[in-house]
Amino acid sequence: MAQEVQMPKLGQTMEEGTIERWLKKEGDTVTKGEPLFEVTTDKATLEVEAFVSGTLLKVLVNEGDTVPVNEVIAFVGEKGEAIPETVAQKAPAAPKKEAAKAAPAAAGAPAGKAAAPAMPAATRTVTPAEQIKASPRARKLSEAEKVPLGIIRGSGPEGRIIEEDVERYIESIRNLKIAPVAREIAYQQSVDLTQVKGKGADGRIMKEDVESAAKAPMAAAGAMEVRREELTAMRKVVGQRMTLSKTTVPHFYLTMDVDMSRAIAFRKELNAKNNAKVSFNDLIIKACGESMKEMPRANAAFRDDHIELMSRADISLAVALDGGGLMVPVVRDVQNKDYLQIWRDTQELIQKARSKHLTPDDYEGGCMTISNLGMMDVDNFTPIINPGQSCILGIGKIQDRVVVRDGGIHIRPIMTVTLAVDHRVMDGAEGAKFLGGVKKALEEMKG
Secondary structure, eight states, X not given: OOEEXXXXXXXXXXXXXXXXXXXXXTTOEEOTTSEEEEEEOSSOEEEEEOSSOEEEEEEOSOTTOEEETTOEEEEEESTTOOXXXXXXXXXXXOOHHHHTTSOOOOTTOOTTOOXXXXXXXTTSOSSOGGGSOBOHHHHHHHHHHTOOGGGXXXXXXXXXXXXXXXXXXXXXXXXXXXXXXXXXXXXXTTOOGGGOOOOSGGGOBOHHHHHHHHHOGGGSTTOOOOOOOOOOHHHHHHHHHHHHHHHHSOEEEEEEEEEOHHHHHHHHHHHHHHTOOOOHHHHHHHHHHHHHHHOGGGSEEEETXXXXXXXXXXEEEOXXXXXXXXXXXXXXXXXXXXXXXXXXXXXXXXXXXXXXXXXXXXXXXXXXXXXEOGGGTOOOOOOOOOTTSSEEEEEEEEEEEEEEETTEEEEEEEEEEEEEEETTTOOHHHHHHHHHHHHHHHHTOOO
């Protein structure tokens, strides 16, 4: 009997997932335990393994589609085995990126007409008209007035095109002299008539003017190339979580300079002695764990009508991913680990994050996050708290600066750090005490 493949629940907060990529196609042999697809959750992008061996009989969900947890997304069974009749009647899923290769019919083109030939991004949208976010009234007006939706910037929620947006465009071309056939071609090929210079009598825009603009958009007067880029599932998640944080968490910020002289020397000695590659991130994670011993309120989280104080310091590390986005795996129990064990843990987590092999145990929880942009030549920055945590520490680069010590002028390697704090959990004095503890642990570092 064919086995259902369901959208798995990969964490306590996960309610839905987005299929990032199918690693097998219909008809392929599937082996239990091998990766079957990649899914983006509210926390990370992960590979999901097949739970049964057989043949991938049917894929029900396209790449890029989002579905609730426990929804059936595919069937695996014996080759040629029947699947439920209602499922068999569904159109076969096609990867999102493949569907985009076919040039769609222009918005509002009469039934049966072929799609317009592919045109440069400045004059023609590569997104099917039905995928453009627009209200029904806007679509109706667009079709009636021959206004291509692909050239309009929506002013509604999430960039949705509303009726007023179409009306504004109609008003902008009201005084232009446009031949009817030119208007029709502009509509079908998504050419912005406000960017076309008419060469007919009295500046009238003719068929040839629109066709020329479609073939060479930069030749149109004042034309600017605009390329539409759809949000990836990861970018959607990042946007949603950061917007949630900035609109619901009352941030305040504290900045300090840390003299890294001792930390630099300590790291060099530690790595030489143990043939290791302990990073500054590892030292900072340990320093945060040590400071939490003196300021346990930093190891907490706000939950509706109460604050949860943790007995163990679990600290997240922001890991940038190739192609954009980030993940925040968690180093557990850092206050009870030495530098070498923290280094081993972070190396394993970073490798798993970049290869999409993290599990919920690797990224769930955590009381705070370390985000380091120093290697990118950033002096300092103000980070955004990861929802569900109490704070995040933004790390800038280490650079030589002139400082005054005991009445003398010296050059010291200084690192600027900025702590963003949830004011519901800590007040300014408490946040300053915690950050001061981190500074002290780094400046007086010892094994």
